[in-house]
Amino acid sequence: MMRAMRVLGIDCGGEYTGFGVVEQGSAPELLCVEFGAIKLSPRDPLPLRLRCIFQTLSAVIERHAPECVAIEGVFYALNAKSAIKLGQVRGVAMLVAACHELPVVEYAPLSVKSAVTGFGRAEKHQVQAMVMRLLRLDEPPTPFDASDALAVAICHLHTSATLRAQGAAGS
Secondary structure: OOOOEEEEEEEOOOOEEEEEEEEEOOOOOEEEEEEEEEEOOOOOOHHHHHHHHHHHHHHHHHHHOOOEEEEEOOOOOOOHHHHHHHHHHHHHHHHHHHHOOOOEEEEOHHHHHHHHHOOOOOOHHHHHHHHHHHOOOOOOOOOHHHHHHHHHHHHHHHHHHHHHHHHHHHO
């Protein structure tokens, strides 16, 4: 019998950082525990924005005790300044996980979209619609950063289940 696994998915961004906690038990159904997005004000100094991300994600981890953190990897940035800021946000997300002694796994955006929609080049609204369907939500999770974070968590749960099944088949 498979034991429940709870994952915190994070979609890092300079303006919004999405988060989503998803659990999968012995049944194949997925359960949405919590989701949201951390809205960052561009008027605040960067250290204050990073602190806000750290504190909010720490509180989510303390509330829900996930077993691991899944983060969407970077695939491109519009410019060097954006890439550096995104890297800082990702670093804070990884630091939060490390401070809570949680492993971090990263998934390429194409892998996340493929795991959730079956198509690696799916549009944001398609990912959002599939996340809503997979988690049996009454409404689409908003903003897109939150639905993307839920998608990252779902991707990890699907990947973990596949690896466990392959391990069991190889035994």
